[in-house]
Amino acid sequence: MKMFNHKNSRMKSGGLHLLFISSVFMIISCEEPDKTNQVVEKELANTLETADLGGRTGYISDYFYDFASNINVDFYRFSSSYFTFDYDQYLNLLQDTPPNLNVRSFPEYLVEITPTQHEYAERTLIDSLTITDVVESNSILILSTQFKNVESLVWDTDAEPEAQRYKPNNTDWIFDTTTVTYTDTMDVIAYRAVVDTPMIDEGVLFIDQAEWVDTTYEYVADERLEFSHVFSFQRKQLNGDSLIFRVNTDCNDNGSWDSAETADIGNGIWDPAEPFYDLDGDNVKDASEPFEDRNCNEVWDAAEAYTDANSNGQYDAGEDFEDSGNGIIDGAEEYTDLDGDEQPGANELFIFNPIPNNLLVTWADPQNPQVIDVIETGDSLVTRWGIIYYDIIEEIVFEDHKTVTAADKDSLVTLFTNRVIGHIVGGEGQDDYFIVKTEWEDDNTEGKDYDYLLFKQFEHIYKLVKPSFFKPYGYYWSEGQMASGFWFKNEFEDEVVYYTSNGLLREGERVETMYYDSTNVAIYRVERSFQVDVEDVTVPAVKVRGFINNDGAVECYANAAWSADTIDDCPGADTTFIDAFKITNILTQTMIGTDVEYGEKSISWLVKDYGIVKDELHIRWTERPDAKEEIWLGISRWELGRFSASSSGGGQFAKLLKRTHIVKINELQNIPELEDPFQIKRTAGLQRVELPR
Template sequence: MEKIKYFIFTVFLFIFLTRCEKPVESEDIISEDGATSTLDNSSVGTGVEGRISDYFYNFEDQVEAKFFRYRPSILQYDYGSYYSFLRKDPPSMFYKTFSDYLLSMKPLSSDSINYTRRHYIDSLSVEDRIVNDSILISSSQFKNLESLEWDFEAEPSQQRYRLRNSEWVQSDTMIYYADTFDVSAYRAVVDTPYIDSGILFVDSSEWKDTNYVFMSSDPVRFVAGFQFVRQQLSNDSLVFRDNTDCNDNGQWDVGENIVQDYNQDGKYEILYEFDDQNGNGVYDDGTDIALSDFNGDGIYGIVYEFEDMGNELWDVAEIWYDIDGDSLYDLNEPYQDRNCNQKWDNEEIYTDANLNGSYDLGEDFIDRGNGIYDNAESYTLEDIDGDGTEEKALYLLSDRPDNLLVDWTDPNNPVAKMEINLNDSLVDRWGNVYNNIIESVNFTDVKYKDVGDIDSLVTLYTRKKVGHITGSEKEPDDYYITKSEWMSSNLGVEERKYNYHIFYEEDHLNQVVYPSYFLPEGFYYTPNQIEDGFWQKSQLESEILYYTYNGLLRDGEQVDTSYYDTTSVAVYFIEKSFEVNSSEVKVPAAKNRYNDLGVSGILCLRDSSIVLDASECPSVDTTFTDCFKITLKKTMTMVGSGVEFGQRTNTWLAKGHGVVKSEVDVRWTEHPFQSENTYNGIPDENNEAWVGLSRIELAEISIGTQSNLFRRLSNPATEIKLKELVNNPDFDFDPFILSPQAGINTIDLRELIR
């Protein structure tokens, strides 16, 4: 057998150059007047404390969690109200850790030049190599609105139109292309893996090849246009309109005249001065009970605190859908409330002068009000007649499609429309025609995909490593990579989103991020403004996410930091505050959601409904009492303009469960010249107006635990670089992306207007 030759290299602190750099270290705490830090105190608060790995996540464990994720348009709901309203769960976010992987992010050095010098191999190098490839481009997904159907199954007060949608519609196309690049080959003794210390053994008789791909800074962009015909609700949005024409005369009116607030309760009402025992509307002496002579006229009757005005028109009975066909209105039957009084009204009493059984123009009638005080009618400004001037349209838009539509094409026989199909039209009481309530529109969905343009391919041949003896020096830092995934809705189109979150534990819990900043002048809310108004550094930096005292979270901990951040764009004054409080929190994450009744079905615990499949049961609330609430607040002020952008997160960490709830709010300073451009909410006690951006609440969690020592011996973690994520099936081949984040929350201001 041929004798194998071995070279032995003694390696002292070899740190080789790669394309994955260690992030800049966390910012130092800068002491300033008024700054607060309790980290030097051996005891704070109530004395309640706990290890950060018990309350955040132990990254040695395999964690898979499901959260309910509330975007700005549904932040007003909690789980219970959302489920009661839509009969389905809120959108989900999935979060998982990768205990089998450690992210490789080590410092740079050039000490290895003697062992990594590369020698060009001319015979294996090729110029202008042509490689054929292809790329698949897919359109956005959408659903066609096929019909609107009135939901009779709901409680009468909760009935509305139910939107019947098609299955998902999507198209794709394959584009074929050719890439031309140079192929170069080199040889060296060793490649550039990170060898911290010790002795490296290589086999001088065997070569190993490694390919390096170098990409152009400008990718190749492929564009595809997809033609669709989409069925959607027309811009009139009739089913979402709340009527504000409260005297039903087809024109805007001021508020009704006030007589007097007789009972001084701050309301204008119709008052009964007696207890009407027999319900005849007239005071009967000796039978009815006198209450109060509000207007002091010595007569017990009915007193109006306002002038209940009619509309000088004879009003038919409000149109309703006669479920039982008895021509009589019943309380469970839907109707169109035309005078805003929240009850069905019969036709006005009239004198049938010609005895033809119907009202004729000119006949006397009792012009009845709606029985409630009406302020000036609300309205929506829109250009109704297309003359370029906005008129007062007497409606407000609701978030519920509960406006029962009535077709007055035949004025003598108006019909309630319980089902609306494609191209259906109607005429309202005033003769306005609304065509194509559900319309078909042609649209082009333009999608593009960038493909890396390969400049060159370098193949490096090195000796095979056959052994490595390490010294007793400290092991390199462990960087843990985690991932969140969710669906985002934009104009009815669902889009898959994801983000990677990198953490490491050294003194405190740190997070590795691309810092984000805003460009002058600030106050960005529209999609284009947000897209062009923020920028991110190209180098990863490390930030302290949660401060700890010797690895402990402590009730009452508070740390304030501030510093100037000088960038190539502007100088920003950064202020951060960190506060910990012992707390408890309720989230819909109870393990038991149902009782199995055997052949009788499944009893859902939240709403006591009976279902056949346990997966149909809604989540049930549970309260975590062993919690820490952590409040992080960051204010970024652009030096010179003085414009501030604020970000605040409130996160609840429960022992053994990690994050169970987290809220993100943002704010801008009030615009100095155009106050209407600031969409902030109501100022708080600090005169700061915050807008809710997102909220997540734990729904389910699975934690796979095992001995750290056993895991490292039986299944040691694999090191992976950020650029390798796109090639790894465990990470769904998703590349690392630049995206602002705070903890496991992704900060996407575009959601404010979706």
């Protein structure tokens, strides 16, 4: 099975007047696609005809995007690797904001779409343009992983006491590249035909037999060419022990796990004063000075009183002392089960905190523990109970194995067809779609990636799609589809994204559909469910992100220690929207015969006058037979950062006044505001569906 990509160009013969049609070719067709609804085994829910569901309602035009406005929205994008992180965790752990994704609408342009069919395309070989065994030289760039070396960690004494923590001193981004050159041998073949894919299902198609359009198909082998390289770096990174993120839970400060107390008692051990960071050097613990809270009471404790029997100025074993509790009746001590034995060990009496504010102290000299305010590469630490942690910042040899692939071209086939100059379609004619473009930085390259989403609104919100299905093992249709894990039908269809009842979103709405789709590859059972709930939602979309403090400096709400020259430089901070519509779309595709299931769950939170403020995408595959429930994997989440909307001259009224431009789907790259060509990708709602690799 071969795959192909194609690109379009135009060739015109000379000596003909543009308005003259040398001949007319007419095609009339009324064929229906091979999609059939079947009787289902269960009753499908559908509340659209129910007059009143008793919950909250809102017009979809208020809660989804107004297509007549210029929408410009920035989202924070959480990939599958960081799906379980909330925004604050990401910000504090990585000291950076999540990657940005932009959503824009273009109301001044409408895309005009008509169906396609693939007949009347008999081909004739053009010998004069056919060449065999053409050798083509190519090159491919291999990029290493980018990272920063942690040179040191420094306790931030400039922040307010409650905001103090270790701040990393990082290098600039470190990376490397290499270029591999290779050759590829292929055949270059040319054909001619009357038409390739007439853009109608019914009506009359007019063509100019004196003008030609050429389309080039690139056929490639099933197996791609692979090129590998190993990059070697000296990498400095935080040790896996992650000491600065630990919260002590040894609240009895005895080096062992203790069950819950019934009274506030001592630990049977003389406890010295808790070490503190003596910022002013006066050997006196001040309120603003950080300390090692060894007994979990969140206050600094001096040394326990004792009888200095030998008058040597320090406590010696056997001397009497006042064994004090911590002022709290402690519960059972929490622990982190590092070795998975379900038993607390001496080195497991801690829990993790996403903020690196655990002040490190080394007890190498038990009589004189030292606060570590600056951590350098190779520094070690000894706990009060003699546990040694080496290389808090470790230096390792990082072997970065990278493999890239390239298409193994078999042939380039150019098809010359007559130019289509017009057609007449009965009924209501073509559909016009509003354009939405999503754009983000590609995780795997230094460039951008994007999707065009084409919407129209009648009673429901529709999105134009080419239906796609997961592939059985070994089946490929094109290079891009192999990479994405799906194959696509050739015709466009309207897909309902949001159901409404007379234009209203209604709490409690539920719509279920099921049908069988017979394709050339397999028969698929397609089940969909749509559900509307109402709940509050919190996203980092506060309009004012910081303020000017008493010192005249910018202070950010999300992180008081964040370095920002202006308030606009601050990261997003959380704000809560009350009573958002939470819309859950679930798709299940089942391949008949194999019973392999693929599922998608798209959850969108819609807020009045803001549109989508949060969007999650989950997928699942057929679970093991012993699985008790469906297992969903979160692969992408968007959270609103900034929102902007302004009125424009778009919309149906503007179209009547000729202020809206009608464009073809294959001409988007010619529009300066859009720049990029339309590409076929699988999407769920607004999100690209990319299977984790």
